[in-house]
Amino acid sequence: MLLSLKNVDYYYGKDTVYEVQALKQVSADFAENEFVGLIGHTGSGKSTFLQLLNGLEKPYSGEVLFHGKNIWDRDFNRKQLRAGVGLVFQYPEHQLFEADVISDVCFGPRNFGLSEEEARNRALWALDLVGLEKRFHQSSPFELSGGQKRRAAIAGVIASKPEVLVMDEPTAGLDPKGKKEILDMLSALRRQEKCTIILVSHSMEEVAEYVDRIMVFDAGSIVFDDQKEKVFSHIEELERIQLAAPQVCYILRALKQKGFAVDTGAITLEAAKETILEAVKNRSHA
Amino acid sequence: MLREITIGQYYPSNSILHRLDARVKIIGALLFIVCLFVFHNPAGYALSTLFLISMITVSKVPVFYIFRGIKPLVYLLLLTVIFNLFLVPGKYIVSWWIFHISAEGVRMAVVMALRLIYLIFGTSLLTFTTTPNNMTDALESLLKPLQAVKVPVHEIAMMMSIALRFIPILLEETDKIMKAQTARGADFESGNLIKKIKSLIPVLVPLFVSAFRRANDLALAMEARCYTGGKGRTKMKPLQYQRRDYLAFLFFCVYLGMMILTKIADVKIPIRL
Ligand SMILES: Nc1ncnc2c1ncn2[C@@H]1O[C@H](COP(=O)(O)OP(=O)(O)OP(=O)(O)O)[C@@H](O)[C@H]1O
Ligand SMILES: [Mg+2]
Numbered sequence: 001m002l003l004s005l006k007n008v009d010y011y012y013g014k015d016t017v018y019e020v021q022a023l024k025q026v027s028a029d030f031a032e033n034e035f036v037g038l039i040g041h042t043g044s045g046k047s048t049f050l051q052l053l054n055g056l057e058k059p060y061s062g063e064v065l066f067h068g069k070n071i072w073d074r075d076f077n078r079k080q081l082r083a084g085v086g087l088v089f090q091y092p093e094h095q096l097f098e099a100d101v102i103s104d105v106c107f108g109p110r111n112f113g114l115s116e117e118e119a120r121n122r123a124l125w126a127l128d129l130v131g132l133e134k135r136f137h138q139s140s141p142f143e144l145s146g147g148q149k150r151r152a153a154i155a156g157v158i159a160s161k162p163e164v165l166v167m168d169e170p171t172a173g174l175d176p177k178g179k180k181e182i183l184d185m186l187s188a189l190r191r192q193e194k195c196t197i198i199l200v201s202h203s204m205e206e207v208a209e210y211v212d213r214i215m216v217f218d219a220g221s222i223v224f225d226d227q228k229e230k231v232f233s234h235i236e237e238l239e240r241i242q243l244a245a246p247q248v249c250y251i252l253r254a255l256k257q258k259g260f261a262v263d264t265g266a267i268t269l270e271a272a273k274e275t276i277l278e279a280v281k282n283r284s285h286a
Numbered sequence: 287m288l289r290e291i292t293i294g295q296y297y298p299s300n301s302i303l304h305r306l307d308a309r310v311k312i313i314g315a316l317l318f319i320v321c322l323f324v325f326h327n328p329a330g331y332a333l334s335t336l337f338l339i340s341m342i343t344v345s346k347v348p349v350f351y352i353f354r355g356i357k358p359l360v361y362l363l364l365l366t367v368i369f370n371l372f373l374v375p376g377k378y379i380v381s382w383w384i385f386h387i388s389a390e391g392v393r394m395a396v397v398m399a400l401r402l403i404y405l406i407f408g409t410s411l412l413t414f415t416t417t418p419n420n421m422t423d424a425l426e427s428l429l430k431p432l433q434a435v436k437v438p439v440h441e442i443a444m445m446m447s448i449a450l451r452f453i454p455i456l457l458e459e460t461d462k463i464m465k466a467q468t469a470r471g472a473d474f475e476s477g478n479l480i481k482k483i484k485s486l487i488p489v490l491v492p493l494f495v496s497a498f499r500r501a502n503d504l505a506l507a508m509e510a511r512c513y514t515g516g517k518g519r520t521k522m523k524p525l526q527y528q529r530r531d532y533l534a535f536l537f538f539c540v541y542l543g544m545m546i547l548t549k550i551a552d553v554k555i556p557i558r559l
Pocket of ligand 1: 012013020021022040041042043044045046047048049
């Protein structure tokens with residue numbers, strides 16, 4: 001297994017009045033070339049979970065394994081781990097600091113021991129991938145628009161070519177086109193580089209469209225971890241933990257109740273369109 | 287890592303110390319500090335220790351939490367101790383090359399360290415048990431007499447409380463930025479001093495940007511709520527002394543009285559080295 005967590009507990013402010021158990025006995029496995037979506041109500045522990053994956057936070061109990069090795073072993077090189085597991089925080093644009101965009105993107109690869117030239121090539125590749133045009137490469141990151149900053153910051157992590165790319169709500173606050181571009185870029189990256197992508201999102205439609213497997217967090221525990229179709233068939237359970245299924249699921253359910261022979265298992269817009277057209281066609285034939 | 291810093295923060299609890307009027311606590315803390323520096327005889331220190339221990343117990347703030355408060359000041363403490371240890375002249379008890387340690391120096395080092403630690407404990411106990419809001423109101427109320435000489439008391443109090451409130455926010459922000467840069471392979475621990483200082487640039491630049499952004503947001507939010515300074519501003523919860531506050535004042539008077547007694551009686555316990 002590429003990356004796994006075993007029975008991990010995590011607390012914030014242990015032994016003070018602020019104590020919160022952010023993760024309770026969490027276990028998860030990530031294989032090569034997976035695309036996993038993490039969903040959950042706010043405060044359910046998703047961001048905390050992500051920080052355990054690349055050793056930014058240490059579990060209170062339980063273990064985190066990368067390529068089968070415990071990352072908290074004394075002789076484990078956690079810096080190299082961070083090259084292998086790239087983490088893009090929420091609002092990553094707040095971490096830009098260099099005088100120009102390209103140097104900022106080079107920061108990661110350079111830290112992970114690449115030569116100046118290699119780092120630059122990686123940076124150009126990453127900037128091209130996220131769709132930040134050449135004319136912005138030399139500008140100050142603080143002069144870019146919000147969406148452009150986001151792209152630059154994401155490029156800064158992708159440039160290290162991680163085996164596992166972990167993203168915390170990368171599309172929050174972007175316009176619909178920008179969202180789609182970032183997600184399409186992630187899909188392309190996964191196909192090209194055969195990397196695993198773990199994506200936190202609050203949009204059920206996004207998750208239904210792009211990922212293969214979904215993990216559902218509730219109050220620090222993982223309540224579902226399955227193929228996306230299976231997870232979204234539990235609409236009632238999802239609603240109980242203040243989540244929802246994609247909107248098309250509700251439309252299909254309503255149509256079914258009206259007597260249309262639609263497949264309520266469809267979760268993407270495209271699949272829903274097909275099953276509805278099919279149902280309408282059959283109905284007019286009958 | 288930085289989450290460990292607790293200095294200047296509030297620790298919620300419902301102890302009697304938390305419920306005391308903030309003005310009483312400020313006066314108490316001041317009295318404690320003044321006594322610490324004025325009455326430097328062994329009995330005085332014993333009394334200060336007793337006072338501090340009883341206050342910490344009453345406050346219900348975990349002891350390890352209070353001790354964490356010293357952490358960021360450890361170097362300052364160490365420096366004080368070293369300077370006193372080597373530079374205070376007197377009868378030398380240890381001499382080696384250019385280094386001489388005198389009995390006086392040892393005594394001074396211990397005393398200075400003790401004073402500093404008590405000073406930190408005393409003031410952090412004040413902030414641990416007082417919300418920033420109450421602190422502002424109390425400061426404003428205590429400094430009110432200065433208004434007669436045109437000191438902008440309200441503004442000073444407001445600035446102080448905003449500064450206090452921003453400590454945890456900026457620490458959290460620093461923590462977040464450091465994590466994000468660590469995720470990109472930044473290393474804050476290894477290397478020599480120059481390298482370590484250089485490694486802070488990726489943290490400081492975003493931190494300053496975010497501090498200005500936050501300050502700007504706060505100013506806008508205050509303006510949007512028609513804040514124009516202290517003139518004509520009323521309070522939702524005006525400070526009012528309760529019976530327990532008068533009792534606390536009485537307690538402070540007893541404390542001060544005993545301190546003065548130690549001075550008069552001058553109970554000197556000879557320190558032998
Ligand atoms: N730095 C921190 N200090 C103390 N408690 C924290 C900290 N960060 C998170 N928590 C607490 O841990 C719990 C999990 O938080 P986490 O950030 O992992 O949630 P999340 O699922 O990412 O939420 P969101 O969807 O809003 O980003 C919450 O109850 C939160 O209050
Ligand atoms: Mg989060």
